[in-house]
Amino acid sequence: MGYDEIMKLFLERGFLMPSCEIYSDALAGFWDYGPHGNTVKNRYVDLWRRELVRRDGMNEIDGSQVMSKKVFVASGHLESFVDPIVRCEKCGATHRADRLLQEATGKLVPERLPVEQLDQMILETGLKCPSCKGPLGKARRFNLMFRLGVGAADDDSYLRPETCQSIFVDFPRLFKVMRLKLPIGIAQFGKSFRNEIAPRQGVMRLREFYQAEIEVFFNPEKANNLDKYEELRDQTINLDLDGTLLQGVKCSEAFESKHVPNKLVAYYLALLHQFYDKAGLDMKRSRFRRLGGQEKAFYAEEAFDFEVETSLGWVELVACNYRTGYDLAAHAKVSGQDISVLDGDKKVVPHVFELSMGIDRSIYCIMEHAYAQEPERSVVKLRPDLAPITVGILPLVNKDGIPEFSKKIYNPLKTRYDVFYDESGSVGRRYRRLDEIGCPACITVDYQTLQDQTVTLRDRDSMKQIRIKSDQIETTLDKILRGEDLFKQ
């Protein structure tokens, strides 16, 4: 299913809305989650917390989004977190120079090319403004961070462009007060901000977006000394090495063939693969793509993008960066603080391997993979514990005590589950509306209910129906949320 169908569903069924859409000065790249989108997002983050953070014994923090200037002096973002832009000398429109060139030449143009090289390429290709065909000025670097002035003195500060900087800056105190030992993952879910010149494709490139980042701190001398590696050594992943796709490579093979730099990286790629499998992505359409020199972020020594195939092509969901000791050493230098820690009896500046996940686009891709257009309905086959509504309560008719019985079922459920009470339209139409937003179960209350206290439980995927006792609804919903298939026979 395509991007347009999914975005239509998002807009018309309460998943997403453009921010400030009633206003003429609404800005591109900012979106609001509606009620259903908000629930899916929260449930997705819970899954991340359960299957990555807690499973691996990580610590999770939640840092301030506004950070002081020196953080970004140290991290390199003030100098290096820039996009090359060109301004049309005729109409004044601003464009990303690398993107224009990429579209014009069909070749990959890394965003980190020197501006002189970009100017040269613009000259050679005779590139003009795509809006008005006017001549383009010189390329220049545009910093993607949003600046804020704090207090009466208007002190420099910035909205963080990635959540991980909070983790690096908090690392010394965390290591001490949480009594941590290497290797240790520190995780964070939260907002990041990038002043993109040309946000595009709805939720795929936003100016304000959710990240879930994991920074694994380890002693670089012990990157191959990881007991839990053994648990995942047979997990397979798909690797794209400079255009060559290796399907179903075992974690241990990836390490032994030196496709990945060490056991620790192999382990976390395998763990991430398992996570997305549980989240319901079609893993046959996934790959870890090793990035070439000019594609990597400025802080990464080795990098793998976890990508998934969609109607928009391959989409990056997680940047897996081996950041070495770059960040901690830089913060130590600029702050003047000692950021090394004890590993056994030796002081080390830990190295960092990072899993930097885009939440909004992960949700988009999971929805697209789960969406099916069947002859008589649209249905989103989300895994039950990601669905925005767990169960619909549907009175067959609005008379004869059936709504009253339905409310008696609905009321105690509503604080424990995401329940939707729907009494309008035919039952068939109500099923369709709930199928379309991915609700795994519907309960219909009918005349038989009044006699024997049984209700109809209808399955989203198979559309099968069974009758259950009304006092069995909670245990049944718990089973459905745990992923048990009650409709097999």
Added chain:
Amino acid sequence: MGYDEIMKLFLERGFLMPSCEIYSDALAGFWDYGPHGNTVKNRYVDLWRRELVRRDGMNEIDGSQVMSKKVFVASGHLESFVDPIVRCEKCGATHRADRLLQEATGKLVPERLPVEQLDQMILETGLKCPSCKGPLGKARRFNLMFRLGVGAADDDSYLRPETCQSIFVDFPRLFKVMRLKLPIGIAQFGKSFRNEIAPRQGVMRLREFYQAEIEVFFNPEKANNLDKYEELRDQTINLDLDGTLLQGVKCSEAFESKHVPNKLVAYYLALLHQFYDKAGLDMKRSRFRRLGGQEKAFYAEEAFDFEVETSLGWVELVACNYRTGYDLAAHAKVSGQDISVLDGDKKVVPHVFELSMGIDRSIYCIMEHAYAQEPERSVVKLRPDLAPITVGILPLVNKDGIPEFSKKIYNPLKTRYDVFYDESGSVGRRYRRLDEIGCPACITVDYQTLQDQTVTLRDRDSMKQIRIKSDQIETTLDKILRGEDLFKQ
């Protein structure tokens, strides 16, 4: 227990950290949640979601924090969301004029007084700069919103100073796509930002903070036409009316005596009281204080602050504002959109009653009320489902197969619960460390465990111990999380 003890606990036990603390240019008013604080915050928000949002059948959204200029032209924030400040002509320090005067005179000085009046008061009281005793300049208004420039054109935008503006702006689409009917609550949890001149008292006045806001939209002609009011008519609340405290006023009395403007307001105050009771506040030290004319926010027709008594005095946790049709009418006017909706067959611009909750300070106050200094320990008697760690797993000794058995218990638990595995120090010391962060249950694995598979379950509050079968741990933890007292006999 006092503020300093709580802040020490927060800093030294992984609840909170000043943002960017390793840097000399770290700015006041920005904090990071550490692992334990993050979990308590998430659990508190879950409770809010369960006991207010879902219980009342509300919709919850999650909007962009950056919003366009016209939103705040309409809302009045560009003009009216200002603090009166004065600058010292000698040392250049900037101060809040109202606060200085309040401290100097001991009298309430509303922040909305005209600047001329403030200048007059400064003159009359002979007020000088508190830092250097220099002369103060003229008072002026300082807007508390943070401005951002978006895109290459540097378009005006602002970090929202309150989450509710997203709700107002999204209301037309939400009402349609979610097929809503009045009265309906729309809720949001998220960050807001205020460029305070003098952030103070740690987490009590922040520049970046979490709010959970609820906006109840209703037909103003039907504010006394609310079935669910009957469910809470006997719930008691404490009302402070112009300095007179009425303890234990029934919701129905508050309405009938016209202390509150209508049944809808009475109902939501009672619901909020129940929520904080469940969250573990000592409700005898709470009150709804009706605000006088100059204390109210510029958009409020009637306002009650939910306040709680702490070592810092009375602290406002929730602003309950009857905003009338002010916001929707203003957005309709500035956007040119029709924002009225159908109620039955009549078009109305809904009125709004708001519960605007400060999350960070709610958590502080809950912690302070739960904190006890007992002769041989500090203990935080948080309700179990708000605790940062639900259960500690403690091997009695680190030999003889006891750590192995402990890990066998720990591993399957760790994805489902917040579990802490602790093997260092005496068991007594490990209990104390977990008491101090509010962990309700500890499980100790000892030699008897190896023989009969029972473990010791130790209760935080009573310090009693019982033995349970190790295969009963999950059901036991579920009971503890539901608030059952297993140690009564």
